[in-house]
Amino acid sequence: MHSAVQRANTVATIAAILLATICAAASFLDAFNSPSLQAHVQVVKINRFRRQLDGNDEVKMTLKMSMDLTSLFTWNTKQVFVFLAAEYETDTNSLNQVSLWDHIVQEKERASFQVKVPTKYPLIDQGTNLRGKKVGLVLHWHIMPISGRMIQGKMPLSNFSLPDSYTTRS
Amino acid sequence: MDRIKFLGDVKIRPTLIQLLNLGMIICSALMIWKGLMCITGCESPVVVVLTGSMEPGFKRGDILFLHMNKEPIRAGEIVVYNVDGRDIPIVHRVIKAHERRDTGEIDILTKGDNNQVDDISLYSGGQLWLNSHHIIGRAIGYLPYVGYLTIIMTEMPIVKYLLIGVLALLVITSEE
Numbered sequence: 001m002h003s004a005v006q007r008a009n010t011v012a013t014i015a016a017i018l019l020a021t022i023c024a025a026a027s028f029l030d031a032f033n034s035p036s037l038q039a040h041v042q043v044v045k046i047n048r049f050r051r052q053l054d055g056n057d058e059v060k061m062t063l064k065m066s067m068d069l070t071s072l073f074t075w076n077t078k079q080v081f082v083f084l085a086a087e088y089e090t091d092t093n094s095l096n097q098v099s100l101w102d103h104i105v106q107e108k109e110r111a112s113f114q115v116k117v118p119t120k121y122p123l124i125d126q127g128t129n130l131r132g133k134k135v136g137l138v139l140h141w142h143i144m145p146i147s148g149r150m151i152q153g154k155m156p157l158s159n160f161s162l163p164d165s166y167t168t169r170s
Numbered sequence: 171m172d173r174i175k176f177l178g179d180v181k182i183r184p185t186l187i188q189l190l191n192l193g194m195i196i197c198s199a200l201m202i203w204k205g206l207m208c209i210t211g212c213e214s215p216v217v218v219v220l221t222g223s224m225e226p227g228f229k230r231g232d233i234l235f236l237h238m239n240k241e242p243i244r245a246g247e248i249v250v251y252n253v254d255g256r257d258i259p260i261v262h263r264v265i266k267a268h269e270r271r272d273t274g275e276i277d278i279l280t281k282g283d284n285n286q287v288d289d290i291s292l293y294s295g296g297q298l299w300l301n302s303h304h305i306i307g308r309a310i311g312y313l314p315y316v317g318y319l320t321i322i323m324t325e326m327p328i329v330k331y332l333l334i335g336v337l338a339l340l341v342i343t344s345e346e
């Protein structure tokens with residue numbers, strides 16, 4: 001009456017339904033996590049500010065950052081991808097977002113840290129608008145779960161102004 | 171009299187019912203798929219991760235749920251895009267976004283988390299940026315491992331045929 005195949009089918013179906021329910025519940029509970037993180041960034045030095053051969057402005061700098069991302073982690077968190085974006089506007093572009101630095105935090109214990117690093121990616125403009133430009137630094141994070149919905153957030157940090165003229169290589 | 175059966179129409183009705191059942195199952199699956207396409211606004215609301223370029227976040231065989239709306243693409247979002255001439259969609263993160271004031275069009279540069287360089291060499295020809303029309307969808311959700319079956323079926327088609335054969339056999343020979 002109950003063959004082995006039927007039993008295997010029932011077990012597999014129930015297991016799949018349970019797994020799906022647990023995954024959904026884990027993701028649902030993530031929504032109740034209200035993070036309160038702290039971060040601070042400071043531009044230590046402009047390493048290079050020049051006009052590239054193809055005509056676009058390029059900036060490389062050294063940043064000093066400290067942040068505490070521990071409140072973003074839940075038990076359903078696999079990793080947190082955090083990056084710092086330079087955001088500014090120009091005459092031709094209503095918004096420019098350029099990632100300067102990113103990092104992957106995989107464990108809650110390592111979520112609070114300080115670094116002093118050169119920018120991972122140069123700030124390159126579409127044009128030559130960066131001289132004297134006021135640029136906002138915004139910290140973005142992306143919580144990637146073990147299963148379920150991914151959550152994004154951001155926090156504006158400090159602003160800084162680029163020099164009025166290109167610097168020579170130092 | 172009831173026992174007299176013509177050889178030609180033996181078991182026609184049960185067979186037709188079986189075929190109808192099969193058709194219903196296929197149609198329901200199709201309806202769910204098309205419904206998902208409408209709700210999420212993407213042509214393929216679910217994709218399987220094929221490469222390790224987004225590790226350790228996404229591994230080969232994971233499934234991504236996509237969503238697409240008119241909201242402008244912003245830095246940090248994980249997007250799926252097609253490059254002209256290649257039919258494998260690529261899942262990477264936006265690291266640069268420039269939105270034009272006049273047209274509202276956005277120039278996008280993407281990069282895989284696990285890659286050293288950005289995707290500019292992947293874009294077709296001399297293309298420097300992606301635009302909104304290249305983007306199929308944004309990744310909003312994620313399930314690990316589930317897609318590995320699809321990868322196996324694509325890379326070893328014999329498994330696919332075997333599976334379909336077994337399933338068809340089960341449906342036809344089952345009593346309900």
